[in-house]
Amino acid sequence: MKVTLIVPALNEAGIVGEIVHRVPRDVVDEVIVVDNASTDATAAEARAAGARVVHEPRRGYGAACFAGLSALPPDVEVVAFLDADGSQRPEEIRLVLDPIRADLADLVLGARTVGAPHPWHAIMGTRLVARYVAWRWGVPVTDFGPLRAIRADLLRELELRDRAFGWPVEMVVKAAAQRARIREVPVSHAPRLAGESKVSGTFVGSLRAGYGFLRAALRAGKGDPPLPR
Numbered sequence: 001m002k003v004t005l006i007v008p009a010l011n012e013a014g015i016v017g018e019i020v021h022r023v024p025r026d027v028v029d030e031v032i033v034v035d036n037a038s039t040d041a042t043a044a045e046a047r048a049a050g051a052r053v054v055h056e057p058r059r060g061y062g063a064a065c066f067a068g069l070s071a072l073p074p075d076v077e078v079v080a081f082l083d084a085d086g087s088q089r090p091e092e093i094r095l096v097l098d099p100i101r102a103d104l105a106d107l108v109l110g111a112r113t114v115g116a117p118h119p120w121h122a123i124m125g126t127r128l129v130a131r132y133v134a135w136r137w138g139v140p141v142t143d144f145g146p147l148r149a150i151r152a153d154l155l156r157e158l159e160l161r162d163r164a165f166g167w168p169v170e171m172v173v174k175a176a177a178q179r180a181r182i183r184e185v186p187v188s189h190a191p192r193l194a195g196e197s198k199v200s201g202t203f204v205g206s207l208r209a210g211y212g213f214l215r216a217a218l219r220a221g222k223g224d225p226p227l228p229r
Helices: 018-022 042-048 063-071 088-102 119-139 152-159 168-179 201-222
Strands: 003-009 030-034 052-055 078-081 105-117 147-151 182-189
Touching: 003 018, 003 042, 003 063, 018 030, 018 042, 018 088, 018 152, 030 042, 030 063, 042 052, 052 063, 063 168, 078 152, 088 105, 088 147, 088 182, 105 168, 119 168, 147 152, 147 168, 152 168, 168 182
Parallel strands: 003 030, 003 078, 030 052, 105 182
Antiparallel strands: 078 147, 105 147
8 A cells, every 4th residue: 555644743853853764664655744834944854854845834733734635646545644743653653554454444543552641631631532432423432642544535535624633533523424444553652752742731732632622523523423332
């Protein structure tokens, strides 16, 4: 399968080059780093490491992901996502690709269950929204981590609209509404290796992200009945 990895990045010059270098190129054909209006050398470091750089001046996680999606080659079969802060291991991209390559899933989420814990305020909102989504749509979801992979044709069909924190949740909800096969696999988690957190580093940031998650779940699933369990 032809796989493209999209890496949203905002002021991650201190680590983005290393992240790109560590991507396993035997399973990933291309790395697209989306420079989300960084004020440092993020774009230059990513390009020097071998990534294709796309610029998105509008700040927002969803905006960056959408810019990467818009830049995909037409023959890509699977799209993977990974943050640029080093909190997830690029080597574990294999874990989220394997179920798709084996035709066992259409969307695979890396659940952050191994390694350093999140701050409590970063966990609470994510887990509550995940429980709601799992109950409402009958999908085995416990986390909305940034390491994930999805079939490119399915991703395009979802027509994701959220341009902020809710992008990962909207993806899951809309995929569930289409009866896509969704799986979770455990992945490692560690403190970020460089830069500053835009979400979980503060209580206010986590609160905003949690609200964005819930709003995205409610908006994306409006009108869709719960799946039978």
